[in-house]
Amino acid sequence: MHRISHTINEAFGKKKYCTSAFLDVSQAFDKVWHEGLLLKIWHTLPSYFKLTRSYLKDRTFRTKITDQKSDLFPIRAGVPQGSVLGPLLFVLYTSDFPTTNNTTTGTFADDTVILATHADPRTAAQYLQHHLNLTQDWLRQWRIKIYETKSVQITFTLRKGQCPPVKINNVEIPVAAMTKYLGMHLDHKLNWRDHIVTKRK
Numbered sequence: 001m002h003r004i005s006h007t008i009n010e011a012f013g014k015k016k017y018c019t020s021a022f023l024d025v026s027q028a029f030d031k032v033w034h035e036g037l038l039l040k041i042w043h044t045l046p047s048y049f050k051l052t053r054s055y056l057k058d059r060t061f062r063t064k065i066t067d068q069k070s071d072l073f074p075i076r077a078g079v080p081q082g083s084v085l086g087p088l089l090f091v092l093y094t095s096d097f098p099t100t101n102n103t104t105t106g107t108f109a110d111d112t113v114i115l116a117t118h119a120d121p122r123t124a125a126q127y128l129q130h131h132l133n134l135t136q137d138w139l140r141q142w143r144i145k146i147y148e149t150k151s152v153q154i155t156f157t158l159r160k161g162q163c164p165p166v167k168i169n170n171v172e173i174p175v176a177a178m179t180k181y182l183g184m185h186l187d188h189k190l191n192w193r194d195h196i197v198t199k200r201k
Contacts, residue, residue: 028110
């Protein structure tokens, strides 16, 4: 959160445009692809490969409605929620999220934001679009789905005008003047007014 607000305030100080994409990841913890996760652990922490494979193997689920229970079905994706290892495994799974020299990335579990700053609004949008192109390829490769229409693009600036819209998966990300990120309400001028009013309520 500090990195994001610092990047925005730096853009304000230099009279630049800071355009951002707040991505809405769909059921992030439930959709972690086991084979992909094990592949990453094999490459990064090979000594923990067998332990992790054993931890994920032979897990099942069933549904219950009143006294009726369904059959057991195998769990082939997701990390166990409520467990100590769940968030750690998710961080390992997303640790190779793409980065670029012209953007700033903020991630906390499944909350992801990408920011691009430039004096020219078109250039800032181009930087952001390039990073989103890399991101959509990465999401497809590792079977992570996002809600394009629930994601948000915000241009933080004290100048007039906005950055051009950007797309992910060929869907234009909705433009907004405010969003909620990690429990904080961020408006396009970062004055925290909406956040304070909401917290007071």
